[in-house]
Amino acid sequence: MPVPVAVKVGALALAAMGAYTWFANAIPQIESRPPQELSLEGNVPPAQLVRAGEQIFRTKGACETCHKIGERGTRAPDLGGVGGRAATRKPGTPAKQYLLESLITPGAYLVEGYPNIMPQVDRPPITLNRSEVWAMVAYLQSLGGTVDVTLEDIPPTVGAAAAGGAAAPAEVKIPGDPKAGEAVFTTKGACVACHAAGKVAGGKVGPDLSQIAKIQTPEYIMKKILDPAGLGTVSGFPPGVMPKDLGQRLTAKEYTDLVAFLLTLK
Ligand code: HEC
Ligand code: HEC
Incomplete structure (x- = not known):
């Protein structure tokens, strides 16, 4: 044929x-990104982490372009209450782990009725670093759930693109x-x-x-x-x-x- x-x-x-x-x-x-980055380590009080995450949600994360909280966005689900809902999305998967997965491998679980179009947030164009992903999970947990995510929950490979070096795609x-x-x-x-x-x-x-x-x-x-x-x-x-x-x-x-x-x- x-x-x-x-x-x-x-x-x-x-x-x-x-x-x-x-x-x-x-x-x-080829192009370096603006150096304005969040870098957190060790024992950060949950309230501070959540505040940082909320900030990133509105700015560098560009999440608001697709998601609204308490209101359906055009391209993506309403994230109101997601911190609670996250615990029941995948049986056996704790909330913090589901939320991390939804940021790093968004296609692994698709919210019903939505296509697989969410970008991996630690890759370009969004390129969050490991601290920022940590803060983001904390912020999402705070939306109707309990903040219990620690830096150890975020694998060191997360945010490799933001960290530069060989793993960073130009x-x-x-x-x-x-x-x-x-x-x-x-x-x-x-x-x-x-x-x-x-x-x-x-x-x-x-x-x-x-x-x-x-x-x-x-x-x-x-x-x-x-x-x-x-x-x-x-x-x-x-x-x-x-x-x-x-x-x-x-x-x-x-x-x-x-x-x-x-x-x-x-
Ligand atoms: C007759 C109307 C129409 C024309 C003409 C059209 N599009 Fe679209 N386009 C749509 C609709 C409706 C959607 C959303 C639904 C979908 O995903 O198919 C869309 C989705 C898109 C998206 C994805 C947007 C997103 O938020 O993810 C891109 C990119 C896009 N169009 C680019 C283009 C470009 C470039 C052209 C011209 C070469 C074009 N479109 C011509 C109707 C149109
Ligand atoms: C291009 C649009 C787009 C951007 C940008 C985007 N998302 Fe998404 N997101 C989606 C879509 C579509 C879904 C539903 C499909 C899926 O599950 O992957 C989704 C799903 C999710 C879910 C799962 C929700 C649930 O109820 O299970 C979370 C959590 C999430 N996004 C957080 C974020 C955060 C945080 C950011 C910013 C760092 C972000 N998203 C950026 C489109 C986007």
């Missing part, structure tokens, strides 16, 4: 992106032209009909993409354009509406430029 041209273009573009990603990752630390640089990509967004790609993106006012059929690079990986963004249904449907939005033929309609250059533009949205 001949491979349809569309699929070939899509696969080729994806392979090209994969190669760029690999290339970017092969160069250690920020992915896409060799496209963001300015040209913005034009693809508003004209040929017609993304603007359904999406707003920073300064670009757009339709509300799909999610506002103004912060997309702050909360999602380049891999997610690249795949979503070529195979929107393959990653599930963002909660709160209609399924099957995002066009499936973008990989056929865009040239490899247009696609690369478009991705470069989307990666500026943070």
